Amino acid sequence: MARDKKFVSERIGDFARDLFGSGTGRLTLIGSFILIFYVILAVFAPYIAPYDPIERVGLSLEPPSKDFWFGTDNLGRDILSRVIYGSRIALSISFLGVAVAFIIGVPLGLISGYVGGWLDRVLTLIMDAMYVFPGLILAIAVAAVLGPGIVNISISIAVVYTPTYFRVIRNQVAAVKDEMYVEAARALGAKRWEIILKYIFPNVLPSVVVVLSMNLADALMTEAGLSFLGLGIAPPTPDWGFDLNSGQRFVLSRAWWGIVFPGLAIVFAALGFSIFSEGINELLNPTIRERR
Amino acid sequence: MSLRSYILTRIILALPMIFILLVVIFFLLRIIPGDPVLAILGGKAPLEVIEQKRHEMGLDKPIMVQFFDYLKDVFTGNLGTSTLTNRPVIEELKDRFPATLELTIFAFIIALLIGLFWGAESAWRKDEPLDIGARVYSVLLYSVPVFWFGLILQLIFASYLRWLPVGGRIPAVTSFEVRTGLYVLDAIMSGDWKGLLDVLRYLALPSITLGMVTSSIFLRMVRNNTVLILSKDLVKAARARGLKKRVVLYGHAVKNAFVPIFTIIGMQFASLLAGAILTETTFSWPGIGSYLVMKIRYRDFPAIQGTIIFFGLFIVVISIIIDIVNALVDPRVRY
Numbered sequence: 001m002a003r004d005k006k007f008v009s010e011r012i013g014d015f016a017r018d019l020f021g022s023g024t025g026r027l028t029l030i031g032s033f034i035l036i037f038y039v040i041l042a043v044f045a046p047y048i049a050p051y052d053p054i055e056r057v058g059l060s061l062e063p064p065s066k067d068f069w070f071g072t073d074n075l076g077r078d079i080l081s082r083v084i085y086g087s088r089i090a091l092s093i094s095f096l097g098v099a100v101a102f103i104i105g106v107p108l109g110l111i112s113g114y115v116g117g118w119l120d121r122v123l124t125l126i127m128d129a130m131y132v133f134p135g136l137i138l139a140i141a142v143a144a145v146l147g148p149g150i151v152n153i154s155i156s157i158a159v160v161y162t163p164t165y166f167r168v169i170r171n172q173v174a175a176v177k178d179e180m181y182v183e184a185a186r187a188l189g190a191k192r193w194e195i196i197l198k199y200i201f202p203n204v205l206p207s208v209v210v211v212l213s214m215n216l217a218d219a220l221m222t223e224a225g226l227s228f229l230g231l232g233i234a235p236p237t238p239d240w241g242f243d244l245n246s247g248q249r250f251v252l253s254r255a256w257w258g259i260v261f262p263g264l265a266i267v268f269a270a271l272g273f274s275i276f277s278e279g280i281n282e283l284l285n286p287t288i289r290e291r292r
Numbered sequence: 293m294s295l296r297s298y299i300l301t302r303i304i305l306a307l308p309m310i311f312i313l314l315v316v317i318f319f320l321l322r323i324i325p326g327d328p329v330l331a332i333l334g335g336k337a338p339l340e341v342i343e344q345k346r347h348e349m350g351l352d353k354p355i356m357v358q359f360f361d362y363l364k365d366v367f368t369g370n371l372g373t374s375t376l377t378n379r380p381v382i383e384e385l386k387d388r389f390p391a392t393l394e395l396t397i398f399a400f401i402i403a404l405l406i407g408l409f410w411g412a413e414s415a416w417r418k419d420e421p422l423d424i425g426a427r428v429y430s431v432l433l434y435s436v437p438v439f440w441f442g443l444i445l446q447l448i449f450a451s452y453l454r455w456l457p458v459g460g461r462i463p464a465v466t467s468f469e470v471r472t473g474l475y476v477l478d479a480i481m482s483g484d485w486k487g488l489l490d491v492l493r494y495l496a497l498p499s500i501t502l503g504m505v506t507s508s509i510f511l512r513m514v515r516n517n518t519v520l521i522l523s524k525d526l527v528k529a530a531r532a533r534g535l536k537k538r539v540v541l542y543g544h545a546v547k548n549a550f551v552p553i554f555t556i557i558g559m560q561f562a563s564l565l566a567g568a569i570l571t572e573t574t575f576s577w578p579g580i581g582s583y584l585v586m587k588i589r590y591r592d593f594p595a596i597q598g599t600i601i602f603f604g605l606f607i608v609v610i611s612i613i614i615d616i617v618n619a620l621v622d623p624r625v626r627y
Contacts (some may be wrong), residue, residue, distance in 0.1 A: 007550050022474065067382070070470060093602055125308065125312050126312060126315075126316060128309075128312075129309060129312040129313045129315075130316055132309075132313075132562065132607065132611070133562070133603075133604060133607070134562045134563050134565055134566035134603075134607070135311070135563075135566065136563075136566035136567075136569065137565070137566050137569065137600065137603050138571070140584065140585075140588070141317070141320065141596065141600045142320065143594070144591075144596055145593075146589040159320075165336070217435070219438055221533075222441075224437050225437060225439065225570055227565050228439050228573070229569075229570070229573060229585050230585075230589065231588065231590075240471070241437075242439060244439065244461065246334050246444065246573070247443070248443055248446075251443065251446050251447055251451050251458060252450070252451050252458060253452070254447070254451050254452065259440070259443045259444070262446075263440035263443065263444070266437055266439075266440065267435050269430075269433040270436075270437075271431070271432075271435040274431075274435060275431075275432065289302070
């Protein structure tokens with residue numbers, strides 16, 4: 001275990017050096033700033049937002065002004081406040097969705113890869129079938145049956161990403177399970193679950209961290225897509241995707257503020273998440289860097 | 293392996309895939325809580341009516357019997373009957389499929405053109421403004437939800453400039469004879485140039501939206517793979533022979549970079565379909581995507597299940613075609 005710790009601290013050292021030294025580091029830093037910015041918005045929304053997001057506070061479809069920086073929607077609600085509150089739904093669903101996928105996919109992958117045999121073959125087939133299916137269509141199918149709600153949408157998103165975790169972990173486990181140190185543990189009389197949890201899991205974890213950070217941006221976009229299609233959270237809860245859906249009805253009235261601002265919130269968040277994951281990816285897998 | 297036996301093996305390998313896909317769809321839509329009968333009839337229907345409906349839909353049979361009925365239906369091309377319109381789902385999908393196909397084909401062409409040419413030229417002028425522009429373009433568009441991009445284009449070109457229609461496909465009555473359902477093709481076959489222009493005006497915004505968003509991935513792939521090939525000896529040799537840039541870049545470098553690109557393109561087709569659902573909804577494009585969304589709104593479960601199966605089969609077929617074309621282009625794939 002002592003060796004393991006040293007290894008991790010070495011990683012952190014490299015990480016910090018890279019973070020402040022190189023171009024990739026700066027990218028990761030910008031990405032994490034954006035991430036933190038959204039987390040702050042979500043947590044402190046009641047203190048930051050100027051108005052109640054679900055109350056009529058102005059006239060319908062007022063363009064941006066001194067009182068309403070982002071204008072008002074067709075129900076006279078302040079769009080700035082709705083965008084700020086919207087980060088709550090967006091973040092909690094993408095985090096929850098990815099977390100559920102992780103909690104289901106990782107153990108299944110560990111067991112499937114380590115045990116092998118027919119169980120492995122069946123699970124791999126099922127996960128592969130789910131994997132080839134376009135994520136959004138799968139999520140739509142599940143969300144259509146489950147109905148709206150934070151938990152339901154998170155489950156729909158989790159269904160999409162579970163196969164990803166399963167595949168990454170399963171292949172890694174299959175690759176390391178015959179390594180010397182696993183054999184040594186087995187020779188010392190370690191139990192099956194001990195080998196999986198204490199020896200294999202820590203060694204395959206870094207590869208999942210990269211997948212995790214990449215999935216966040218994807219999950220955010222999937223959530224926005226679902227709620228744009230009207231499969232997300234029930235109104236009047238502020239939600240970027242759904243607000244775009246209602247904003248669309250006023251395209252011809254040239255109410256651009258109802259479309260531009262919620263959309264920019266999505267783009268900025270997705271951009272931040274992907275920059276962050278790109279940076280993490282390059283830090284953890286330095287071989288990619290040489291290819292550029 | 294000969295090409296014929298490769299194709300045969302590829303098709304046979306797809307069969308268990310299709311089977312698993314059908315199993316997953318069947319159980320996924322049933323494990324999940326929520327009762328389709330209650331959803332159709334509403335919570336207040338009398339018990340006898342609910343039982344009656346349940347019997348009609350075969351939901352009172354044991355699950356395994358239901359499963360085999362379902363498999364039999366799918367293999368005989370019966371995707372059930374829409375509870376909303378009482379029409380066979382397969383008929384409704386047939387009506388709407390050409391619209392989706394037309395949209396995805398044009399989006400695909402746009403994505404391919406942007407990705408191929410901009411990608412190749414960026415690789416040739418690595419780290420110059422054109423290349424940096426390409427990288428910024430692909431990162432930005434990769435983070436843009438396709439439906440939002442569509443809305444922005446609607447705002448600019450339909451609302452403010454009024455150059456293009458805001459949505460829809462074509463007036464109900466077409467001036468040309470509809471044979472294939474692909475209006476561009478139909479208009480050309482009828483020699484109706486005014487009709488063709490009309491069709492293209494409606495097609496422009498949706499296909500540009502979907503095409504540009506998809507092009508961000510193509511662009512990145514083409515650029516990175518071409519950069520790799522450009523540093524190889526074969527390119528040096530071609531240049532030493534004094535060949536023109538166009539020949540070196542497209543005839544030698546891009547051609548050799550094409551196998552990995554082609555594989556990605558095949559995988560992208562699936563997400564192109566997913567993007568089509570959102571694009572169709574944004575532009576009220578009457579394809580399968582907007583059909584699915586409408587059916588979900590009315591909780592028409594047979595239609596939802598049928599559409600998902602259709603999407604699944606379509607993707608499997610496309611992936612087989614891509615693999616076969618890949619094997620044709622590069623014989624190494626076959627081994």
